[in-house]
Amino acid sequence: MQPLVELYEIRAEQPSLNDNTGDLDRLRRVVAEQLSGREPVVPYGCLARVAKTFRHAGFVGGAVVNNLPSGPELVDFVANPAQPLVGMALDLGTTHLEAVLLEMASGRRLAEANCENGQIEFGADVLSRIHYGAEPGGLAALHSAIISSVNDLAAELAGRAGLGDGEIRALTVSGNTAMVHFFLNLDPYHLIREPYIPMVNMPDPFPAGELGLAVDPGAPVWVMPGIGSYFGGDLVAGVVASGLGRGGQVSMLIDVGTNAEVIVGNNEWLIACAGAAGPALEGGVARMGMRAGPGAVEHVEIDPESGALTYQTIGGGRPKGICGSGIIDLVAGLYLGRFIDLRGKFRPDRLPDRFVETEEGLAFVLADAAESADSRPVLFGQVDLDAVMRSKAAMYSILTTLVNQVGIGFDELEHIYVAGAFGGHISPRQAIILGMLPDLPLEVFTSIGNSSLAGAELALLDEEARRECRELVKKITYLELNVNQEFMIRFSGSRFIPHTDHTLFPSVPFFND
């Protein structure tokens, strides 16, 4: 497996007048014997502590070695080699950060936690943060906000696992390209300007101390490499987590977060593209939208005859809002009951009790004030629905453009993996009804949850996964949709439920009014 950091049990000869090897050189020699003769490098920042702890432990204990692409790196020495090393895998989401703490050798999960991305005060979405980053002091503020969020999360995880400060020995980071730029304190200016070039797609690992992270200063920070400005390491992580690039059959991975990112291929080729298709499903964008968490409506059913509505919240309590999977269920149910039309416009006449007028126009009442968690009705407005319509249209257009580009039909896909950090799990059937996903047998679809985090976990634990990431970057061809004519045309055709061409969705009822 070769995790990103490993402990080697060491029993070195005691120094003597006949063997005046320096402390560090002595340790390096013994470690090299365990590394098939490869001499580890000792970074200057770790030199004194490695030599001191080695001597203090009586030249017996455990050597802490980072497995980097450039070679092994010796960063610390511990007296007790039985104490397992711990690493952190981190998903740097635009709205939320999610992380887990793992035992390096066994892969055992010690703790998990998430928190809001502290950058939100500087802009809800990536674009506004990139603009903020161009203002004087903007990048520094964004960088410091995200580092501080990461540090809070690290402290929380360490606390839950009963570890002291700085006992986290390795960190893998998965995020979109803008988040990675902010994390690394790199100017994101060109990310949103043609031809959309990142400062770096594949940063080399570096010691956590250089970013002031609240983990061991010698911990390697391994950032998942990305493909381009709109196709980040989070999706490369997803490819690794899904296994898309390993089998001979062609499969597809769809990641719906702030953007929709899609990749299709097999072990020989991979083509990817991305587009703005997700915001309507992300917590914080729809008025009552929220991240999957206690009180979020995650599933909705509507009786097409009576309009009677049942829903399910995460945790089972009273509703506070609605998360991505709930929104898709809701819109599909509204369509099947004909409470919205083909174009995604409310039909209040069909169910007058469920609609109210608000300052922002008509809204559907998911739960009234008496029923909700905080005595405010949970509403889903026409503006929210319009956003969902744009998102689903974009999604389907992206998928069609991509399979067309590679010259295959949807029916040739062995698997469609649906990932998304936005919480809950999309029900593929409801997404098909919306015309968001292609009309294929349900067994083709597999929900894989937060694959960005899952990929970061694999990279933390397994050299093979890290190698795969670096190879994927060279293997994946990126298709730029911003200048793709076909995409624009397809987008217009997709703004109906399920589609202008309803023969594409034979399993979905088509209503002619």
Next chain:
Amino acid sequence: MQPLVELYEIRAEQPSLNDNTGDLDRLRRVVAEQLSGREPVVPYGCLARVAKTFRHAGFVGGAVVNNLPSGPELVDFVANPAQPLVGMALDLGTTHLEAVLLEMASGRRLAEANCENGQIEFGADVLSRIHYGAEPGGLAALHSAIISSVNDLAAELAGRAGLGDGEIRALTVSGNTAMVHFFLNLDPYHLIREPYIPMVNMPDPFPAGELGLAVDPGAPVWVMPGIGSYFGGDLVAGVVASGLGRGGQVSMLIDVGTNAEVIVGNNEWLIACAGAAGPALEGGVARMGMRAGPGAVEHVEIDPESGALTYQTIGGGRPKGICGSGIIDLVAGLYLGRFIDLRGKFRPDRLPDRFVETEEGLAFVLADAAESADSRPVLFGQVDLDAVMRSKAAMYSILTTLVNQVGIGFDELEHIYVAGAFGGHISPRQAIILGMLPDLPLEVFTSIGNSSLAGAELALLDEEARRECRELVKKITYLELNVNQEFMIRFSGSRFIPHTDHTLFPSVPFFND
């Protein structure tokens, strides 16, 4: 040659929508093509500037690449690839620092300078500084003093070469083991305690920015590796500079600085030892002793009949003091004129005009107040002479013990290289008269000056020299004299001029009174 830092001319493809490689990844790819496919690592600290300068230069210019044992490291990008890169070789002496500025590709010497080691305020010799280092805040003060001296020297050199701050792109550092510990801010405590183990003999190169050096922060700092507490990188540098480890014939290298360090061997084996033999010859120890510099008496002749004295100062001006080579000439001349006896005691009756009584006892007047540069007589006292006697005895004992250990005679040595940063060049004939060096034909001896600095220069310019250094560390066997009985016995026998056993010095006149 492969200098420590190199410039590669780069002409990269412009980024486009069809090639969304990140700026840094694009550069790394083009650099790798010039490095036979080896991808350079970019340290986090250099990431932003490399990507920025590359873009700013229009993707055309020169990539600055450090050649490290762990692989190539890309640290900067310059718009003008015709501008030569500059590096600094530094000898970290206990009393003085000496450095040169070289053009990396051509090896052209741009400037040289030296300064006093700023640590002198904390102790004149290594031992007292190591003791000072154990006091609270002591190590930090010593470290900061030496860094500050290095920075002064770097600024002076850059100024002389007409370069701006931070235009020094690489640094090789040669020093004894204690100086290297102070330079790296490592605790020297164990260096002087049995079994005399350094914290590190062979530190890995690291970026200058981590030590706050006043050179380019990405400049690699390459520290010459040492063998043990009493045998530092300065002597390994000397071995490289002399070529001792390259030929098939057995030769010897003697470096007289604060310590006498000696190494004997050929391309197959090398044995080294060290002992306290030098202090009497170092500036600052003998009362009128000084470093070779303007006003230092570097050569002395005494007419054995009349006692008439002629001398030569560096620069030709009035004398201020006497440097190592002058002291050896003086004592040899005093012996040949029988103005001192076999035991190294003044015989004032033989030349009453030349002796004065001082508070510290009898002293020889090298130049009287009227003749000297600062109206104070230049004196050489009995205490100074006693120190010279101890030093020369130690030196000869070390040499004899060493050749005995390897089972050869002095006459089997092809060359004896005499190095020394203490200035001037020892005249081997005078040193033979003292019984300091073995009585061999003069053509066997070669003075090679400051070989510590010369080795650092080679390491700066040539990969082969750097490889040789690292291999020497594994090849050299160190003989510990502190516990060597033979050395102690020989030392007693060597405290006469030229030696108790005067048959060892057939070319030296022997006086029986």
